[in-house]
Amino acid sequence: MAEAEEERHLKLTGEFDCDPSPLSTLRHSTSHVMAQAVKRLFPDVKLAIGPAIEDGFYYDFAKAEPFSADDLGRIEEVMGEIARADHPFERREMDRPQAIRFFRERGEPFKVEILEAIDAPRVSLYQQGEFIDLCRGPHVPSTGHVRFFKLLASSGAYWRGDERNPMLQRIYGTAWLTREELDKHLWRLEEAKKRDHRKLGRELDLFAFHDVSPGAPFWLPHGMVIVRELERFAREAQDARGYTEISTPILVNKKLWEQSGHWEHYSDNMFRLEVEEQLFSLKPMNCPPSTFVYRHALRSYRDLPLRLSEMGRLHRNERSGTLTGLVRVRQFTQDDAHIYCRPDQLQDEITGVLELVREFYKTFNLEPSFRLATRPPKAMGSPEQWDAAERALHEALKANGLAYEVKPGDGAFYGPKIDIHIEDALGRDWQMATVQVDLVMLPERFQLEYIDADGQPKRPVAIHRAIFGSFERFIGVLTEHYAGAFPTWLAPVQARVLPISEKHAEYGRTVYERLRAARLRVELDDRNEKLGYRIREAQLKKVPYMLVVGERERASGTVSLRHRTGDELKDVSVERVIADFTREISARAPDLTVGRS
RNA sequence: GCUGGCGUAGCUCAGUGGAAGAGCAACUGCCUUGUAAGCAGUGGGUCGGGGGUUCAAGUCCUCCCGCCAGCGCCA
Numbered sequence: 001m002a003e004a005e006e007e008r009h010l011k012l013t014g015e016f017d018c019d020p021s022p023l024s025t026l027r028h029s030t031s032h033v034m035a036q037a038v039k040r041l042f043p044d045v046k047l048a049i050g051p052a053i054e055d056g057f058y059y060d061f062a063k064a065e066p067f068s069a070d071d072l073g074r075i076e077e078v079m080g081e082i083a084r085a086d087h088p089f090e091r092r093e094m095d096r097p098q099a100i101r102f103f104r105e106r107g108e109p110f111k112v113e114i115l116e117a118i119d120a121p122r123v124s125l126y127q128q129g130e131f132i133d134l135c136r137g138p139h140v141p142s143t144g145h146v147r148f149f150k151l152l153a154s155s156g157a158y159w160r161g162d163e164r165n166p167m168l169q170r171i172y173g174t175a176w177l178t179r180e181e182l183d184k185h186l187w188r189l190e191e192a193k194k195r196d197h198r199k200l201g202r203e204l205d206l207f208a209f210h211d212v213s214p215g216a217p218f219w220l221p222h223g224m225v226i227v228r229e230l231e232r233f234a235r236e237a238q239d240a241r242g243y244t245e246i247s248t249p250i251l252v253n254k255k256l257w258e259q260s261g262h263w264e265h266y267s268d269n270m271f272r273l274e275v276e277e278q279l280f281s282l283k284p285m286n287c288p289p290s291t292f293v294y295r296h297a298l299r300s301y302r303d304l305p306l307r308l309s310e311m312g313r314l315h316r317n318e319r320s321g322t323l324t325g326l327v328r329v330r331q332f333t334q335d336d337a338h339i340y341c342r343p344d345q346l347q348d349e350i351t352g353v354l355e356l357v358r359e360f361y362k363t364f365n366l367e368p369s370f371r372l373a374t375r376p377p378k379a380m381g382s383p384e385q386w387d388a389a390e391r392a393l394h395e396a397l398k399a400n401g402l403a404y405e406v407k408p409g410d411g412a413f414y415g416p417k418i419d420i421h422i423e424d425a426l427g428r429d430w431q432m433a434t435v436q437v438d439l440v441m442l443p444e445r446f447q448l449e450y451i452d453a454d455g456q457p458k459r460p461v462a463i464h465r466a467i468f469g470s471f472e473r474f475i476g477v478l479t480e481h482y483a484g485a486f487p488t489w490l491a492p493v494q495a496r497v498l499p500i501s502e503k504h505a506e507y508g509r510t511v512y513e514r515l516r517a518a519r520l521r522v523e524l525d526d527r528n529e530k531l532g533y534r535i536r537e538a539q540l541k542k543v544p545y546m547l548v549v550g551e552r553e554r555a556s557g558t559v560s561l562r563h564r565t566g567d568e569l570k571d572v573s574v575e576r577v578i579a580d581f582t583r584e585i586s587a588r589a590p591d592l593t594v595g596r597s
Numbered sequence: 598g599c600u601g602g603c604g605u606a607g608c609u610c611a612g613u614g615g616a617a618g619a620g621c622a623a624c625u626g627c628c629u630u631g632u633a634a635g636c637a638g639u640g641g642g643u644c645g646g647g648g649g650u651u652c653a654a655g656u657c658c659u660c661c662c663g664c665c666a667g668c669g670c671c672a
Contacts, residue, residue, distance in 0.1 A: 066601050109609050155667035156600030211663045319598050412672050501629045536633035
C-alpha cells in the first residue's frame with residue numbers, strides 16, 4: 001500500500017490522478033504543511049518526497065542530524081501556526097525544463113532528480129505561503145483545512161528505498177477529518193501496544209527470547225501447549241486428507257544445496273558449518289531434503305498423489321535488523337508439505353489444499369485474503385506448463401468460492417503460487433500460508449520420475465504448501481488476534497479451581513482431580529489469599545473458566561462458574577462442567593459455552 | 598545490514614559524576630477469605646558485556662552484544 005502510493009507519487013504527470021479521496025488529499029496536504037514547518041525551522045534541509053499513506057503521511061528530508069522527539073514537537077507547533085494562517089494552496093504549471101531550472105536554483109537536488117526521470121512535458125507545483133513543492137495534487141483549498149493531525153515518529157529511510165542511496169530522515173504523521181477520528185486512531189495505536197504478542201508472550205509466560213540465540217524463541221510450558229495443540233490440529237486434518245508425515249535432517253551437506261540451487265541463490269541466508277572438512281548448512285527449506293523420500297522408491301502413477309507432510313525446523317540467517325518477536329525469526333517450524341502428483345491431478349490437489357486453508361482459518365475466525373502470483377519475466381519451464389498451472393490455481397480458487405487478487409509477475413521462478421495473508425484485529429497484514437506449484441525446481445533439478453501407465457518415466461509436478469506458514473509467526477499473529485484470550489482448546493490453562501477458604505480446599509481438590517482425570521488443563525489455586533485476589537490473577541492470565549467452590553457448592557456437588565468474560569453461572573454440577581468442556585474443546589469452539597448447555 | 602533510540606531487581610520504571618531506589622511479583626507471618634488487588638515484615642542487583650577518563654562512573658568516552666522503530670531484505 002505505502003509502496004504503491006510512493007510509486008504513484010513519483011510518477012508525476014501533471015494530471016489529477018492521485019487518489020483524490022478527501023482523506024488522502026488531506027493527508028497529502030498535511031505532509032506539505034509539515035514540510036513547510038520543517039523548512040522554517042531547518043532552512044538547510046532538502047526536500048525528497050511526501051506522500052499520503054495508509055492512516056497518514058510522511059515526508060523525507062535530507063538532513064545531517066536526525067530529528068529528535070523535541071524537534072517533532074516544535075514542528076507540530078509551527079504546523080499549527082501555518083494552519084491558523086490559512087494559506088491557500090495555489091496550483092501552478094511549468095514546462096519540465098523550466099521546473100528543473102526552478103528547483104535547481106532553489107537548491108532542491110531531489111526534486112531535480114525526480115523531474116529528470118519523468119517524461120511529462122508539463123508539471124504542476126503547489127504553493128502555500130512561502131513554501132512551494134513539485135506535486136501533482138490535488139490539495140485541500142487552504143492550510144486551514146489541516147486541523148487534526150499528529151506527528152508520530154521519525155527514522156532513517158533510503159532515498160528511493162535503495163540502501164545504496166543516501167539515507168534521508170523521514171517523519172511519519174497521521175491526519176484525519178475530525179477530532180474524533182484522530183482520537184480513535186491514536187487510541188487504536190495504544191490498543192495495538194497492549195496486544196503486542198511480545199508483551200503478551202511475557203505476561204502470559206508463553207515464550208521468551210534471550211541474547212544467546214537472537215531470533216529463536218524459547219517456548220515456555222504455556223506457549224508450548226499452544227504449539228502442541230496447533231500441531232495436533234494440523235496432524236488430524238492432514239491424516240484425514242491422506243497425507244503421510246516424514247521428518248528429514250536439519251543439517252545437510254552443501255552438495256544438496258548446490259543441486260537445488262539454494263547455494264547459488266540463497267546462501268546469504270543460510271547458516272553454514274564445517275564438519276570434518278565438509279561444508280554443511282542448516283536447512284532453510286524442507287523441499288530439497290523431501291525429494292529423497294520421494295526417490296526412496298520407484299514411484300508408479302498409481303502411487304500419486306504422494307502427500308508428504310513435515311513439521312520442518314528451519315533456520316534462516318535473517319539480517320539482524322529484521323528480527324521481530326515471533327513474526328520474524330531465524331529459527332522456526334513450518335507445517336510444510338510437498339505433494340507430488342501427475343499433471344492431471346494438479347487441479348484437485350490445489351483445490352484440496354485451499355479447502356484445508358479455509359477449514360483452518362475458519363477455526364480461528366481469521367479471514368485470509370488470497371493473492372495469485374503469476375509468471376515472472378525470468379521463469380523456468382514452458383509457457384504451456386505455466387498456463388496450465390496458473391489455470392489450475394484460478395480454478396481451485398473459484399471452486400472454493402474465494403475472492404482473490406492477481407499479482408502479475410510475482411510468481412517464483414519455478415512456478416505460480418497463491419499467497420495467503422491475514423489481517424489481524426489491528427489491520428496489519430501478514431503472509432501466512434502459501435501454495436506453490438513447482439514445475440521445475442524439484443522435478444527437474446532432482447530428476448524426479450514416476451512410471452506412467454504406458455510404462456514410460458514421466459516428471460511429476462510438485463506442490464509446496466504450508467497452512468499455518470510457521471508456528472512461530474502464526475502464534476504471534478494469533479496472540480494478537482485474541483489479545484491473549486485464547487479459546488479453550490488452545491488456552492494453556494483451561495480452568496482454575498478456587499476454593500473460597502481452607503475449609504473448602506479438600507472439596508476443591510476433589511473437583512480439580514476430577515477435571516484433571518478428564519484431561520483438562522486445570523490448576524488448583526488454594527493459596528491463602530482472598531477470592532477477589534485470586535480471581536483477579538486468573539483474569540489477568542486470561543484463564544477461560546474459574547470454578548469457585550465454597551460451602552454451598554460442596555454440599556451440592558457443584559461449582560460456581562465464572563467465565564473470563566465476567567459472566568457467572570451458579571450451581572453447575574461437576575458432571576455437566578466436564579461434559580461441556582469436552583464438547584467445547586473437541587469442537588475447537590471459538591466461544592465459551594461451559595455451563596450454558 | 599543502515600539510521601536513530603534504548604538496555605538499572607522476575608515485571609514496569611525512577612535515579613545527569615559523590616551511600617543503587619519505588620510499585621507490583623516472590624518469600625514469611627497475621628487474617629479464614631463468596632467473584633478483578635486485606636495487612637505487616639523479609640529477601641532480592643556484575644546497573645547488558647569489555648576497555649578507558651576521573652580522587653570517585655548506573656551517570657562521561659569507546660568497542661561489542663541485544664532490544665525497539667523505520668528503511669532495506671524476505672524462494
